[in-house]
Amino acid sequence: xxxxxxxxxxxxxxxxxxxxxxxxxxxxxxxxxxxxxxxxxxxxxxxxxxxxxxxxxxxxxxxxxxxxxxxxxxxxxxxxxxxxxxxxxxxxxxxxxxxxxxxxxxxxxxxxxxxxxxxxxxxxxxxxxxxxxxxxxxxxxxxxxxxxxxxxxxxxxxxxxxxxxxxxxxxxxxxxxxxxxxxxxxxxxxxxxxxxxxxxxxxxxxxxxxxxxxxxxxxxxxxxxxxxxxxxxxxxxxxxxxxxxxxxxxxxxxxxxxxxxxxxxxxxxxxxxxxxxxxxxxxxxxxxxxxxxxxxxxxxxxxxxxxxxxxxxxxxxxxxxxxxxxxxxxxxxxxxxxxxxxxxxxxxxxxxxxxxxxxxxxxxxxxxxxxxxxxxxxxxxxxxxxxxxxxxxxxxxxxxxxxxxxx
Numbered sequence: 247x248x249x250x251x252x253x254x255x256x257x258x259x260x261x262x263x264x265x266x267x268x269x270x271x272x273x274x275x276x277x278x279x280x281x282x283x284x285x286x287x288x289x290x291x292x293x294x295x296x297x298x299x300x301x302x303x304x305x306x307x308x309x310x311x312x313x314x315x316x317x318x319x320x321x322x323x324x325x326x327x328x329x330x331x332x333x334x335x336x337x338x339x340x341x342x343x344x345x346x347x348x349x350x351x352x353x354x355x356x357x358x359x360x361x362x363x364x365x366x367x368x369x370x371x372x373x374x375x376x377x378x379x380x381x382x383x384x385x386x387x388x389x390x391x392x393x394x395x396x397x398x399x400x401x402x403x404x405x406x407x408x409x410x411x412x413x414x415x416x417x418x419x420x421x422x423x424x425x426x427x428x429x430x431x432x433x434x435x436x437x438x439x440x441x442x443x444x445x446x447x448x449x450x451x452x453x454x455x456x457x458x459x460x461x462x463x464x465x466x467x468x469x470x471x472x473x474x475x476x477x478x479x480x481x482x483x484x485x486x487x488x489x490x491x492x493x494x495x496x497x498x499x500x501x502x503x504x505x506x507x508x509x510x511x512x513x514x515x516x517x518x519x520x521x522x523x524x525x526x527x528x529x530x531x532x533x534x535x536x537x538x539x540x541x542x543x544x545x546x547x548x549x550x551x552x553x554x555x556x557x558x559x560x561x562x563x564x565x566x567x568x569x570x571x572x573x574x575x576x577x578x579x580x581x582x583x584x585x586x587x588x589x590x591x592x593x594x595x596x597x598x599x600x601x602x603x604x605x606x607x608x609x610x611x612x613x614x615x616x617x618x619x620x621x622x623x624x625x626x627x628x629x630x631x632x633x634x635x636x637x638x639x640x641x642x643x644x645x646x647x648x649x650x651x652x653x
Contacts (some may be wrong), residue, residue: 334611
């Protein structure tokens with residue numbers, strides 16, 4: 247017959263659930279196991295006198311395994327207690343903090359509802375401005391065209407009267423005399439320029455330069471007609487421009503130094519200034535003419551009317567654009583307020599749910615703490631018994647080995 251100490255001590259089943267406290271059935275089972283363990287210890291001690299060293303060693307190992315198991319169960323129970331205490335603190339914190347947060351959330355929701363209502367009102371107002379603004383644009387557009395057509399109509403009448411009056415002015419003796427004097431001065435100036443250039447043409451160097459210009463111009467034209475490469479046409483064009491600039495420079499130099507040209511230029515300026523002054527005098531008189539003055543006033547009125555119609559159209563278009571932009575802004579504000587309101591309502595519901603569960607969580611955490619603290623106290627006692635058993639087994643093993651050596 248094998249002694250009880252030859253079998254492993256029955257391990258204590260952990261009272262810790264993976265998620266939850268130990269119940270009454272679990273504690274009853276552990277109490278039963280504790281009594282069985284004590285019985286095993288008593289039996290082992292009673293049979294120690296006739297036990298072999300090997301059997302004593304096995305009993306010692308069994309006692310050590312049992313102690314380790316109890317210590318694991320004790321640590322698990324202590325961890326459960328710590329976890330339950332943290333859960334209790336969290337639930338109590340929610341009980342304390344969530345009411346204020348919920349109240350603030352309700353105020354925020356009320357404010358967002360007001361914002362949403364205001365945004366909706368603004369949107370309705372903006373939409374109500376669109377139709378009148380569109381109608382205003384249509385009306386202003388219809389007013390612009392007639393006003394714009396009136397300007398060229400009156401302008402044509404003004405031009406016709408001007409031509410008739412200027413024709414009469416040009417027949418006046420003083421005007422004819424001034425115009426004839428200006429024409430004669432222009433003719434003398436042109437003749438002086440022609441004479442100067444004719445003399446320049448007799449200069450051999452200038453004549454050669456003029457011939458070179460004509461040759462380069464003909465060469466450039468031939469290259470263009472032949473569709474020569476761009477590089478050749480470009481080079482020929484550059485040479486022609488350089489030669490032409492030199493010819494013009496020679497002409498300018500000769501004309502600036504010619505006395506006749508200087509004299510006739512001065513005479514031409516004097517005659518032209520006299521004719522321009524006479525024109526300005528008659529222009530002012532003509533504006534006061536009874537045939538032209540009313541038309542000029544009507545033309546100015548038509549121009550202002552056209553400008554006003556265009557300005558009114560621009561203003562109506564700006565108001566329509568502003569109304570459209572106001573709709574976009576109001577829609578954006580309404581969307582933002584609605585989304586924010588939805589978020590706040592969801593957050594409020596979450597906090598309310600958390601607060602509702604906080605009372606149950608507090609009760610559950612306290613129950614778990616009580617249950618597992620009982621297990622901790624019981625397992626501490628069990629650990630002391632297991633430690634005593636292990637010490638007894640170690641002494642028993644030591645005596646068995648000493649007895650075996652004597653034999």
